Amino acid sequence: MASTEGQVITCKAAVAYEPNKPLVIEDVQVAPPQAGEVRIKILFTALCHTDAYTWSGKDPEGLFPCILGHEAAGIVESVGEGVSEVKPGDHVIPCYQAECRECKFCKSGKTNLCGKVRAATGVGIMMNDRKTRFSINGKPIYHFMGTSTFSQYSVVHDVSVAKIDPSAPLEKVCLLGCGVPTGLGAVWNTAKVEPGSIVAVFGLGTVGLAVAEGAKAAGASRIIGIDIDNNKFKRAKDFGVTEFINPKDHEKPIQQVIVDQTDGGVDYSFECIGNVSVMRAALECCHKGWGTSVIVGVAASGQEISTRPFQLVTGRVWKGTAFGGFKSRSQVPWLVDKYMKKEIKVDEYITHNLTLGEINKAFDLMHEGGCLRCVLTMH
Numbered sequence: 001m002a003s004t005e006g007q008v009i010t011c012k013a014a015v016a017y018e019p020n021k022p023l024v025i026e027d028v029q030v031a032p033p034q035a036g037e038v039r040i041k042i043l044f045t046a047l048c049h050t051d052a053y054t055w056s057g058k059d060p061e062g063l064f065p066c067i068l069g070h071e072a073a074g075i076v077e078s079v080g081e082g083v084s085e086v087k088p089g090d091h092v093i094p095c096y097q098a099e100c101r102e103c104k105f106c107k108s109g110k111t112n113l114c115g116k117v118r119a120a121t122g123v124g125i126m127m128n129d130r131k132t133r134f135s136i137n138g139k140p141i142y143h144f145m146g147t148s149t150f151s152q153y154s155v156v157h158d159v160s161v162a163k164i165d166p167s168a169p170l171e172k173v174c175l176l177g178c179g180v181p182t183g184l185g186a187v188w189n190t191a192k193v194e195p196g197s198i199v200a201v202f203g204l205g206t207v208g209l210a211v212a213e214g215a216k217a218a219g220a221s222r223i224i225g226i227d228i229d230n231n232k233f234k235r236a237k238d239f240g241v242t243e244f245i246n247p248k249d250h251e252k253p254i255q256q257v258i259v260d261q262t263d264g265g266v267d268y269s270f271e272c273i274g275n276v277s278v279m280r281a282a283l284e285c286c287h288k289g290w291g292t293s294v295i296v297g298v299a300a301s302g303q304e305i306s307t308r309p310f311q312l313v314t315g316r317v318w319k320g321t322a323f324g325g326f327k328s329r330s331q332v333p334w335l336v337d338k339y340m341k342k343e344i345k346v347d348e349y350i351t352h353n354l355t356l357g358e359i360n361k362a363f364d365l366m367h368e369g370g371c372l373r374c375v376l377t378m379h
């Protein structure tokens with residue numbers, strides 16, 4: 001096939017024109033990558049609740065029109081000047097959390113957040129010329145999270161590309177771009193759960209189930225799953241949840257129910273919903289003196305967390321995690337290898353498979369209890 005290097009590619013993409021209005025499949029022009037950029041042929045993308053969150057209009061960084069999507073896998077089509085770590089043909093996972101290895105954050109050894117391109121990705125543009133690489137008949141379309149994977153081709157910064165084992169099935173490992181690493185890493189990197197710990201997981205969607213999987217691998221003695229949907233428990237057992245509580249079955253606040261059942265509270269809790277009231281409950285169900293609560297869920301613009309400072313004075317710790325604390329370019333390939341060695345689950349989180357043209361149906365499915373991840377075939 002003729003090379004497309006250096007040329008504008010016209011391809012199909014799902015464009016979000018306005019909050020909550022159905023995505024429109026359009027012919028989009030994708031400009032060639034500039035210096036420090038990579039153009040990727042996206043082969044498979046999953047949908048994450050953060051895409052739905054931004055699409056809903058509740059994300060303060062949400063810009064329209066844009067191309068959403070950030071949990072994907074593909075093949076490098078071409079690279080811009082100065083890109084040395086990937087080349088055309090490489091199999092890759094785009095990473096919304098970049099890793100430049102040079103900035104203050106990357107060098108700190110204290111965080112996986114990277115400062116190099118975040119200011120540009122937060123306003124839907126590329127750093128090099130502060131413009132977008134997507135357009136429709138000359139009208140610019142914003143990028144999203146530096147990834148925009150709901151397009152057959154996307155341009156990303158080179159610091160946002162993880163090169164992976166070419167034998168890994170892209171239709172599966174696309175999930176390692178967001179939800180599964182986030183849950184595993186929340187346990188392994190952020191909380192650092194020890195063997196024998198009692199863990200509470202609020203919200204048993206993909207992220208919460210990955211927390212349960214990570215906690216089981218870490219040797220937790222009890223993994224208490226909390227969800228308002230009773231149907232979640234059966235599946236959650238397969239991911240390591242040992243007990244289930246539905247807050248609706250109790251008169252008392254859920255934090256009190258958990259404290260009563262755990263001799264004073266859990267060692268670690270994880271909020272995987274994005275609900276600020278639940279974040280409070282997750283903190284307050286932790287054991288006095290050492291209990292740590294990790295916020296994973298993304299709450300809407302304007303929402304704030306609160307608790308009595310006494311909760312922290314008496315030794316509880318409140319933390320948060322982005323992409324589970326994983327350093328993306330370094331550790332996503334390691335996660336892919338772990339999947340290939342069957343040391344972590346991925347296939348089990350995929351409940352549906354559709355095509356790019358069915359993306360609105362995929363978002364509808366996401367709001368149904370039975371759906372974890374829906375993977376779209378892009379071509």
Ligand SMILES: NC(=O)C1=CN([C@@H]2O[C@H](COP(=O)(O)OP(=O)(O)OC[C@H]3O[C@@H](n4cnc5c(N)ncnc54)[C@H](O)[C@@H]3O)[C@@H](O)[C@H]2O)C=CC1
Nearest residue numbers: 050182203204205206207227228272273274297298322323
């Ligand atoms: N911090 C990070 O890096 C990341 C954060 N996220 C966020 O994590 C959150 C979870 O994502 P998914 O697992 O994909 O979502 P999901 O919607 O599949 O799962 C949420 C679960 O919470 C349950 N739930 C809803 N309200 C509840 C309540 N009041 N009490 C108990 N359970 C309740 C639902 O029944 C559902 O099972 C989202 O907010 C998403 O945006 C996702 C990826 C990365």
Ligand SMILES: N[C@@H](CCC(=O)N[C@@H](CSC=O)C(=O)NCC(=O)O)C(=O)O
Nearest residue numbers: 048050059060061097178298299322323
């Ligand atoms: N723009 C949002 C930010 C939402 C958010 O917190 N995103 C997570 C990833 S969620 C993935 O599905 C994250 O990594 N945050 C760190 C970051 O650098 O964005 C808002 O303002 O609410």
Ligand SMILES: [Zn+2]
Nearest residue numbers: 048050178179
């Ligand atoms: Zn996500």
Ligand SMILES: [Zn+2]
Nearest residue numbers: 100103106114
């Ligand atoms: Zn950096």
